[in-house]
Amino acid sequence: MLKRLLPIVVLAIGVGGFWLLKVTRPAPPPVTVEEREWPVAAMTLSLGRHAPTLALYGEVLAPDRLRLVASLDGHVGQRPVRDGDRVEEGDLLVALAEEDVVPVVTRAEAEVARLEAEIEAEKIRFESDRQALAREQSLLDNARSQLERMRSLVRRNLASRAELDADENEIARAQVTLVSRQGELDGHPARLTSLEAQRRQAEASLAEARRDARRARAEAPFAGIVTAVEVAPGDRVREGDALLDLIPLDGLEVRARVPRGVQSELVSSLADGARPEAVDDEGGRYRLRALSGQGDPAGTEAILEVVSSPARLRPGSLVSLSLARPEVADSAAIPFSALYGADRIYVIEQGRLRPIEVRRHGETSGPDGGSWVIVSGEGLADGQRLATTHLPNAIEGLRVVDLSRGSGPADISATQVPAGQRSGESVNSPSAGDDVRAEAGP
Known part of the structure; x- marks a missing residue:
């Protein structure tokens, strides 16, 4: 009987001991839920008028070459x-060589002199023909009188018929000579006009020869x-x-292609009388003169005249320019690390991120010497704290801690980063696999 009760007693003792241990165990500490905070750098927004710049790559040309x-x-x-x-x-x-230039001019001068002599000879010939025509007309008149007397004599049988025929032939010859002389006189104006035209042509050839002779000795028309x-x-x-x-040496210009998106902006500036300026990497200054009259789907060429350049430019070389565009009102300059995508930034409000849609207007030089972007938007206001640390998985409402204000009320520049971190890298930012939801503490 005892052997049968022993297992039951042992089981009862074990259950009782377990219950006693459970009753007398200490109470566990309460579980507290703590939301994780992501450290970020931030800057204070200050709205104003900012002039974006446009990066251009142009070729130096010499239009007066x-x-x-x-x-x-x-x-x-x-x-x-x-x-x-x-x-x-x-x-x-x-x-x-002079021996190749002088004969050309001499031949042209000789041709002009020859034609002038022909014109003078034609005038003398005309005067001679005119006088000869008067004499021949007088001879013809005398011959006609002689013919009439001869006819009278023939009618009275005082002269032979042969003598009458001879007088008639003499009149015919005089008439032919008179007509020929008159033709020479009538052709004088045409011959004179032709000779004068040839003389003008020869004078033009002489002028060309003298011009070419002057150009055969080329001197610099300007310093170059x-x-x-x-x-x-x-x-x-x-x-x-x-x-x-x-x-x-002067008058060089640079032609650089500008995108279509800024063409209307530059055209409006030129129409208003503004002359946007550009600078190169060495401090040279250039002024926008005009936009090319031709373009293509990628844009058109801006024509910039060289105002000053510390380095001597050469046509055909390439220069990198930064063109100042018109100022944008109510805008802010921010680092690229604060930009998400093309049109979104995050501001810090009550320790959490809030997205704002913005519009990009171009780049400008930041206080750190790097390139910053100029943005504007309806949600921007002076005094907002902008998160400049780029969080790959930033979302609305994510809890963050502003490192720029962690050590006191002083505002630390957004470009200051902890030791060992390069500019542009995130500070303890969540990776693509991190869970940005609230985590429970131990």
Whole structure:
């Protein structure tokens, strides 16, 4: 009987001990739920007028570049300059040999002199024909009187018929001579007009020859730099062959393509009389003069004149410019790290993030020397705290702690980051796999 009750007693003792331990155990500490905070850097927004800049990459051109060509066939007599030489106005650049230039002018002068002599001879001939015509008319009149007397004699049988025929033939010959002389006189105006036309043509050829002779000795019309030298002294050249180029020291311009989105803005500025300026990496200044009359789907070219440049520009070289665009009112300049996508930022209100839709207007130079973006939007206001640390999974209502105010009331610049962190990196920001919901504490 005892053996049968022993297991029951042991079981009862175990149950009783478990109950006693359960009753006498200490009470567990209460569980508290604590929401996680993400540390971020922030800056205070200050709205105002900001001028965005437009990055341009342009080519330097010389619209007044001068190309010298040979005005005559001949040999190069002088070429005292070389490629890269700097010349002043009036300096000799190249000259053709005199023995090739002088004969051209001499032939043209001789042709003019010959035609002037022909015109003078034609005038003398006209005067001679006019006087001869008067004499021949008088002879014809005398011959006609003689014929009448001869006819009277023949009717009275005082002269032979042969003598009458001879007088009639003499009158016929006089009439032919008179008609020929009259024709010469009538043709005088046409011959004189033709000779004068030939003389004018010869004078034009002489003017061209003298012009080409002057151009055969080319001097610099302005201060510039010699380039693209194609000939050497003694070379044989033909009319129209390239000799050399001269690039002016002043008057260079830069042509850079601007996107279609800002064309209307620049056109409006030019129409209002504004001349936006641009600067290069070395401090050179450029002024927008006009937009090209032609474009393509990618945009059109802006034409900027060089105002000043510390480095000597050369046509064909490329320059990087920053063009100042018109100011935008009620805008703010923020770092790119504060921008989410193309049109969203987050401000900190009561320790939580709130998104605001913004519009981008371009870039500008930030206080750290880097590139910042200019934005505007209806939800922006002075004094708002903008989160500048980029959180990959930022959402509305996410709890954050403002590191810029963590050590006191002083506002720390948004560009200041903890030691060991590079500018633009997030500070303890949640990764793509982090859960940004509230977490329970231990």
